[in-house]
Amino acid sequence: MNAKVTIHDVARLSGVSIKTVSRVLNREPNVKADTRDRVQEAVASLNYRPNISARSLAGSKAYLIGVFFDNPSPAYVTDVQLGAIGRCRTEGYHLIVEPLDSAGDVEEQVAPMLATLRMDGVILTPPVCDDARVLAVLDAEGVPYVRLSPDKDLDRSAYVRMDDVAAAYEMTAHLIKLGHKDIAFIKGHPDHGAAHLRYDGYAKAMAEHGLAVRDDRVAQGYFSFRSGFEAAEVLLAGEDRPTAIFASNDDMALGVMAVANRLRLNVPETLSVAGFDDTPGAKVVWPQLTTVRQPIQAMAAAAADLLLSGAARVDEGSSPPSRLLDFDLVVRESTGPAV
Amino acid sequence: MNAKVTIHDVARLSGVSIKTVSRVLNREPNVKADTRDRVQEAVASLNYRPNISARSLAGSKAYLIGVFFDNPSPAYVTDVQLGAIGRCRTEGYHLIVEPLDSAGDVEEQVAPMLATLRMDGVILTPPVCDDARVLAVLDAEGVPYVRLSPDKDLDRSAYVRMDDVAAAYEMTAHLIKLGHKDIAFIKGHPDHGAAHLRYDGYAKAMAEHGLAVRDDRVAQGYFSFRSGFEAAEVLLAGEDRPTAIFASNDDMALGVMAVANRLRLNVPETLSVAGFDDTPGAKVVWPQLTTVRQPIQAMAAAAADLLLSGAARVDEGSSPPSRLLDFDLVVRESTGPAV
DNA sequence: GGTCGCCTTGACAAGGTTGTCATGGCCTGT
DNA sequence: ACAGGCCATGACAACCTTGTCAAGGCGACC
Numbered sequence: 001m002n003a004k005v006t007i008h009d010v011a012r013l014s015g016v017s018i019k020t021v022s023r024v025l026n027r028e029p030n031v032k033a034d035t036r037d038r039v040q041e042a043v044a045s046l047n048y049r050p051n052i053s054a055r056s057l058a059g060s061k062a063y064l065i066g067v068f069f070d071n072p073s074p075a076y077v078t079d080v081q082l083g084a085i086g087r088c089r090t091e092g093y094h095l096i097v098e099p100l101d102s103a104g105d106v107e108e109q110v111a112p113m114l115a116t117l118r119m120d121g122v123i124l125t126p127p128v129c130d131d132a133r134v135l136a137v138l139d140a141e142g143v144p145y146v147r148l149s150p151d152k153d154l155d156r157s158a159y160v161r162m163d164d165v166a167a168a169y170e171m172t173a174h175l176i177k178l179g180h181k182d183i184a185f186i187k188g189h190p191d192h193g194a195a196h197l198r199y200d201g202y203a204k205a206m207a208e209h210g211l212a213v214r215d216d217r218v219a220q221g222y223f224s225f226r227s228g229f230e231a232a233e234v235l236l237a238g239e240d241r242p243t244a245i246f247a248s249n250d251d252m253a254l255g256v257m258a259v260a261n262r263l264r265l266n267v268p269e270t271l272s273v274a275g276f277d278d279t280p281g282a283k284v285v286w287p288q289l290t291t292v293r294q295p296i297q298a299m300a301a302a303a304a305d306l307l308l309s310g311a312a313r314v315d316e317g318s319s320p321p322s323r324l325l326d327f328d329l330v331v332r333e334s335t336g337p338a339v
Numbered sequence: 340m341n342a343k344v345t346i347h348d349v350a351r352l353s354g355v356s357i358k359t360v361s362r363v364l365n366r367e368p369n370v371k372a373d374t375r376d377r378v379q380e381a382v383a384s385l386n387y388r389p390n391i392s393a394r395s396l397a398g399s400k401a402y403l404i405g406v407f408f409d410n411p412s413p414a415y416v417t418d419v420q421l422g423a424i425g426r427c428r429t430e431g432y433h434l435i436v437e438p439l440d441s442a443g444d445v446e447e448q449v450a451p452m453l454a455t456l457r458m459d460g461v462i463l464t465p466p467v468c469d470d471a472r473v474l475a476v477l478d479a480e481g482v483p484y485v486r487l488s489p490d491k492d493l494d495r496s497a498y499v500r501m502d503d504v505a506a507a508y509e510m511t512a513h514l515i516k517l518g519h520k521d522i523a524f525i526k527g528h529p530d531h532g533a534a535h536l537r538y539d540g541y542a543k544a545m546a547e548h549g550l551a552v553r554d555d556r557v558a559q560g561y562f563s564f565r566s567g568f569e570a571a572e573v574l575l576a577g578e579d580r581p582t583a584i585f586a587s588n589d590d591m592a593l594g595v596m597a598v599a600n601r602l603r604l605n606v607p608e609t610l611s612v613a614g615f616d617d618t619p620g621a622k623v624v625w626p627q628l629t630t631v632r633q634p635i636q637a638m639a640a641a642a643a644d645l646l647l648s649g650a651a652r653v654d655e656g657s658s659p660p661s662r663l664l665d666f667d668l669v670v671r672e673s674t675g676p677a678v
Numbered sequence: 679g680g681t682c683g684c685c686t687t688g689a690c691a692a693g694g695t696t697g698t699c700a701t702g703g704c705c706t707g708t
Numbered sequence: 709a710c711a712g713g714c715c716a717t718g719a720c721a722a723c724c725t726t727g728t729c730a731a732g733g734c735g736a737c738c
Contacts, residue, residue, distance in 0.1 A: 004694095016717075018695080019695095019718060020717060023717090030716055032716065051457070052695095054392075054396050056392040056723095059697080059723090077417050078413035079413075094452070095435065096436075097420055115386075117433065258624070258625030261625060280412075281623050284590065284623075285623075286597035345723095345724060345725090347724085358727090370686075374686080396693050396723090396725070397693060398726050682735105687731085688729105688731085692728095693727100696722085697720105699720090700717105701718080701719095703717105705712105706714095707711095
């Protein structure tokens, strides 16, 4: 384990100039196959690894991809990291994570880090992906970025998202197919774009199946357990109850389950409950929650791919690329036939 | 936002040599207060940020701290990152996250990354912190590291951990104070060091309060929801039931709650349930879980501190430093007076 | 008054890689 | 046989900062 093997050592051993070694390493053309092999042999035998600092100082790339987030669910962050790493590692890139505090002075947090690190690209998760201040700094520094599930300003940059409308539609259709006609819905936080899309999917499915959406069957939630709990208390009060509740995320669905449990309503015999997101909590309640799984890892991998392939770079004129990924309807035990 | 402000620009503007600017930036001594001010003014007005690549190429530091993990709970990973960042950011360090696949060839994953990145230190989370192969590579490369809650080989490196024995002791004492005498315990995964420590704390508390630990009141679990569920099915079968169950992590405690729920045993009226770890799931069940909170963020911050302060560097002879942090007993609704 | 030593500063090299440009060999077309 | 062009390769500068060492200024001490 000699601490410092440099490109010069490799060049000496394989009898070529350092530039040729560089060419081999970077898979540049114009190297004889014979020479290439000799260099690669030397690299292997010396266990040589190019020094990333020198590399990024000399060249343009930093071999770093940033992941910015601000306090979303831990499971989400972890999945994003895993998905992004998968794509990055094969190309010698590394992931730098930067929690942001949107409540504070984000420019002050982002600008210096961008200037110092000169990352090759950044992946933005909600809610940071809709923070105009962050986007402005990135644009100013000329750092390409991809947004995950962005809400507004879709033309502004490359992005990756899931089809929330279709997913909510399918979940609603699933409930309808089980015989439910009286399906309540708990909306998500109004500031969150996905909240509206999910409601749209629900409303569309109801309409297309000839079912009415009663006003008193739609409750406002805020994506939190507590808000789901409170919404359910209202929805389930009295005798005139819906036979199913579709909460537009899992935390709220768990709130619904807690209320049902308290009221001694059997799930799914008396009440079907559906969630959205497939958080870890969904498998940890009993009965386990029927929900929609976002392909977070795949989305992050797609984002990394857009960055590494260079597709995310803003070209004047052409609109930035985007990817729309498939979701999974995860049917577990919390939904069943209507009574 | 001029893309490239270098140290030369600052030097020119403030009328000193680049070396003096460097001295000011690195808070080196031997700069007149007057000069220092002038330089800082120039830095501010040009909005200059030193280039990290050049910096680490010229100097010895890379300004990067690695965080290695292998598939622990997302909440844990996120907390570690937040805790570490807090300490790193003020000193201009950044966090590089590297998920490892312990099942595969870890050397192949770690060695190249260490050689290319030359990080200044690494934080290891369980179970990676007990992987001899990873430690060997780190030692060979001479990269200082701090382990979080390590299990074995405590003298080998700097580490930070929580007092699991004391925490389990206090939780048990809490139940005893509520009047419980027949307290069951669900053990954790036998390969996980904390599992034994937690059991020891429970056993010690029982013994010191003159309570017997019946063999059939101790069940083997594996830290998973399912294993907790199955253990509870056995513990709660029949009429001769314990009045409280202390599961040595939250996932298992949630399994216990699910069984209690199914058997229509009211928590906490008929059965008290206690967990350990304060995972997000603990607040999402009803009633909310009484548990022990590990100060993960504080532990990660302490680890970062050991690294940045240089204390983690292995000195010949002297044993590596360690920190033992306090825990919090989080009393919620799942524990109550004994019947 | 001279010497010593400390504080402050600057000139220059070093650090490892990539980019630019030049060089020489070989092939192609005439 | 020769001009022109392409391929393979190398020499050297550039990237930006820190480390080393030397030098100048100034006060203190003998």
